[in-house]
Amino acid sequence: MKIRNILFALSTTLVLSTGCKKELELKDPQALSPQDAFSTDGNIKKVLQGGYDALSSGNLWGGNLQMYPDLMGSNGELNWVGTFNNYREVWGKSLLTTNTLVSGTWSSAYNVINIANGIIANIAKVATADQGRVKGEALFLRGAMHFELVRLYAKDYTDGTASANLGVPLMTNFTASTADITKPARNTVEQVYTQVIADLTEAETLLPASNTVFATKAAAAAILSRVYLQKADYAGARDAANRTIISATSSAGGSKTLLTSFMANFNQAANTAEDIFAIQVNDQDGTNNMQTFYSVDIFGARDGDIEIEAAHLALYELTDGRRSSTSNPSASTVFNTAFYTKYSANRTTKFRDLYKNVKVIRLAEMYLTRAEANYRLGTTVGDSPLNDVNRIRARAGGLLPLVAITSVNEIYLERRRELAFEGFGLHDAKRFKRTIDGRPWNDNKLVFPIPFREINANSSLVQNAGY
């Protein structure tokens, strides 16, 4: 009797527990499996969209990739006064391997690359008509990120032997699960450049001339021109810049053109006619670290972490419209000068306002790249260097055209004025072999270290010299 009762109680409990099983088969309502994410044409295109979102991270083109070259390459032109030590270390060329920006940018870039690899691996599932564009965009993302990594985390292409110097690991396979985890070693600088050129060249072929705010033929060619320029392949740079200009200014490419006003480029929510590629930011979504750190609190930024020094203003001719300045504005002051003074320091207006897009490639850069490459090669592909440079000077306002170009340094100077704070400082200084804050252009401290956590997680990685 007693035993039977116990058995009764136990069997009741067992029935109850099996009855509950269904409630335990829970799904994460906010997540898809990787199989689902890459299952259909529609989903893969959404993953591509996610790839751009990853690209827009503050660690990448949401601002940091543009800020690092100007902070590290400041050469007395700008001053990090903010409280964040991680940026201060970039500016001071005193990076620790544990710096969170060093690891953040590294992992964010490889996140974009992995998304691109996932799209490329599943490209067959995309509607045939769109396969070229989608693959082209994925290759653009992968190529651009490998390029950004190699020029930050490795010696410059022209420093020593590129085929012997360590670059960054090239990732072309998709990590779908823990089974795919690899511990790749660093490829050489040469290998990385080769892969980047291959990816971007194919992307340029596959991409359409116009593609709303996403990667276009011109955008791929523009990054390609930067790649060639960095490796001092001026013919490649010239031709890529020229192709960019041709494609972008064509009606199929959206008839891009230099804006009449220099300042009309900046603090824009939508892409302008001069933007070849920009990261989209609005009040709903997106990060603009340029605004956060270059602007000041009255415009919704931090307290003005980056001050512009007199050494930078000295680059301009006094009448240059790109040097104009407003003194001590308040939040309600309407002004559109290139600089303003606030809290007793000069600030750039380029990134003044909240929720505006982040510049990545402007058409103006392509004219200057074409000019420089043509000048170095003694050619006039597309147009003469003088015409290209004067085009930029004329638009700046307040300047007379040059009558002749007597040195490539004149074009470099124009580049520093036109593209100031837009992410060229360190990279161009290395190309022109300039001394930066007393350090030679190929100083070890002008190269980012491999992040401490990566060295820890991957024993095949070798640390850069000087760290």
Next chain:
Amino acid sequence: MRKNHVLLMGCTLFAVSVVAQNRQVTGRITDSRTGAPVSGATIRVQGSNTAVVTANDGSFSISAGANARTLVISSVGYTDQQVSITSGSMNVQLVSSERSLDEVVVVGYGVKNRREVTGSVGKVSAADIADRPLASIDQALQGTVAGVQVTQNSGTPGGGISVRVRGSSSISASNQPLYVVDGVPMITGDFSQLGYGGQSVNSITDLNPSDIESLEVLKDASAAAIYGSRAANGVVLITTKRGKAQKTRINVNVYQGFQNAWRKPDYLDREEFLTIMKEALVNDGYFTGSETRNDLIDWWYSSSTLTAAQRGPFLFDNSINTDWVDEVFRTAAIKNYEMNVSGGDAKTKYYLGGGYFDQEGIVIGSRFRRWSGRLNLDHAVSEKLNFGTSISLSRSMNNRIVSDNTLYGPFANSLAAQPLWPVRFNGAYTRPNFFYSNPVAEGTENDDLAENLRGFGNVFATYKITSGLSVTGRAGFDVYNLNERRYTPNTYPGNSAAGTNGSATSGKSINTRVFYELTGNYKFTAGDHKFDILAGTNTETNKSDVTSVTGIGFPGEKFRFVTDAATVNTGSNVENSNAITSALARVYYSFKNKYLLDVNFRADYSSRFAPGERWGYFPGASFAWRIKEENFMKNAGAISDLKLRAGFGLLGNQAFGNFSYLTAYGGSNYNDQAGIAPVQLGNKDLTWEKTEQSNIGLDLGLFDRITLTADVYYKKTRDLLFIRPIPAQNGFGSYASNIGNVENRGLELALNTVNFKGTGGGLKWTTDFNISFNKNKVVSLFEGRDIFYGFGGNSIVLREGQPIGTFYGLLFDGVFSELKDVPAGRQAAGIMAGDANYRDLNGDGVITDDDRTIIGNAQPKFTGGITNTLSWRGLDLNVFAMFSYGNKIWNAAGTYQEGLFGGFNDDNQRTTVLARWQKPGDITMVPRATTDVSVNRNNEANTTRFIEDGSFLRIKNVVLGYTLPKSTLQKIGVSNVRIYAQAQNLFTFTKYKGFDPEVNFAGASNTTLGTDFYTFPQMRQITFGLNVGF
């Protein structure tokens, strides 16, 4: 003869009426300690079925047969007593069964007498906490239960606290114990979506402490194994008060009081501040020393970031000398009103309680209020079937302030604000430090409100199939709704909504737990063999629905809700769920009450793991030998109890992400278009953290006056949840896995003594003392590698062989008195006299990060408490002290508060900097004032300069009470009146120089411990209370 009795007692209420053959026995039952009447006690005439229950005033009257000799008196919470029937009114004092062998101890799924317990179980009963102004019941465990270390972390009203049962066993999953209220696991943790610095919202505060009958802590694995996969951090069983079969009792309890800071470290005044500022500029060569005060102010503040208008004329006004800490501190009120009604008859019993608790924080802008109600019902349908409920509803309103690591906290900013600024100038707030906003504005102008509504309870039914066999079904729920709102106006300089013109956020979090359970219980005795068998199953599902929306751009500060925002720019809504189902069983066997064996088993199936890894099995067993029952001990009269206990068990911890096992892709939008992007890499092998614990204990009683409980334990946790790093080249930086071991070993002693028995209303004095020694050690980590974390990212290290909470940094050996004292290598690097002398551990001649080492740890060597309770006639005095010894506190804020203008940081300074180095020959531990930070690392945070001894002894609580004598009460017609005065944190003895030694800027964090960084300090509370029973 009988007539005489009547005459003798004529003046009392307890007249004895005369019934033929029988006599009427009358009397009154009181508590031996307090003298308070004991109502509801059962009086039975031995050898008969006659029984009565005492009235509210403790009186009884029972008819006894002529031959009856003895009355048996019993009442819950008291030791049964047999007394001879005497003539006249009998006054019987019942002795509380607490701490005696008859003490009832709640164990998982049942109750036991203390003598039957085989595991390690600590208890706090209602009487222990009766007069303490506790906001939250978990505070009651502080210093009262051996082996339980409770850290308050801050003085934030309604804030979360850390409870560690036998040390920290996890590094990534939770270390907080499981709270089970009347059989249902409670939702615990912080569900706030808004950042307020380190201090969290504590969802346990929704329980009104005065509704609690007892708290039991299941400390060892054998006791806790019945709670399986969630018991690794111990289990706290909370039992609420229930009605008794007695006449209705109404109890009203009111207290009210005030609170203020018990200590305020000194900060520089205007004169001192400017003197040191100037000294720094002279040291650095900016000034020659001949400049005037106005030159100094002009130089410093015009070269910074202020316009002339912002600077105002006041900076030059020497009469302004603001003490900002005083501006944000206040004398804060605390009050509590509550009433409960309980009673019932043999069939139906009830407890109905309601309360209002209101505590202001000692920092402006903070306040916690709670309204709570509870209804506990028991109804017997028949001899066999019982129903019951245990239901509470509560609401709380928490006005929060940002603290700890922030630029926007009233308290934090008050420590940085300079004395040169008035609070307001021409009606407008000033900005008394460029990096921080006005502290008073932060505490006054913002809305920061967290409101919650919580329903928590269960219904249960027990059916007795036979006398020993019963089945209980229980269904419970916990619905926790948290509504939060924040509004930051753009009305004072430096506010966080500058640039967005006002910002408002509304967050809602609805957390629902549904629990059902069926247990069968079978008890039987066969000769000397006694069995108590339990088997059961339960299922718990949890769902959370979290919504948040933010708007910016407001037409004015009168408009404070998102609907008036120009732009609604962030919105989210997330749903999440998890579930667990379990089967459990226990066999308790006792042979001759001498050998006791308790075997537990629980199997848990959790949705948090991949199919295939979901089942976890958690066995536990304990054995006790009651040596006192052996024949050879019968004559050892001095020894009233002697019991040896031993137990072993395996427990789990699954307090981590709901879907960590899944590789997940989530929403990722760009350019206002929907996208998908990877979120995490899953791990199909993810499983429970497992804690093995063995325990050996001894219970010793001497002369019925002294009890000693000693336990030693060894606790080893393996398969720690660890976010394993992988090369980020794979697109992911890490995935959740099970790696590493942590161990805790310790000794706990609890000694309770009755120093004076207090018979007949004389002096009674008892002492309860407990002390716990726990040694925590990280045994193994992923690839044996150190993990750096903590404030600043590298101040605390997890290292094999070291405890959790190990501080890391440079060793500070004082300040170089003269240049010749500076080693050549460091002179070459630019170190001067007056700079910090750090130890060059690697001997390379310079100080680099390679010279960092372990510089202390936050784990105490021992903690404990001592309670002395004295009563004499109507007076009672309770003094409770707690202590912690050997723990270090890292005053991380020192880098700013004692930074001596390094890096042009002009935060106000602690007066410790008055002892700074000023000229060669000065011997001091405080470096020179200098703005230069390029090489000297003078004020670096992670150094022993800022590591302090955090040991303390704190008179946590003192209560002095007076119970009005019965004669007075009769006149006013109430059964019980007690008045008392109470003081919390009356005295604190510590070497720590900050605001409070019970501190952690990271709140109830698992692994970031003992760090002081602008943390809201604790207060001293004085309250006065009145307790009236009808």
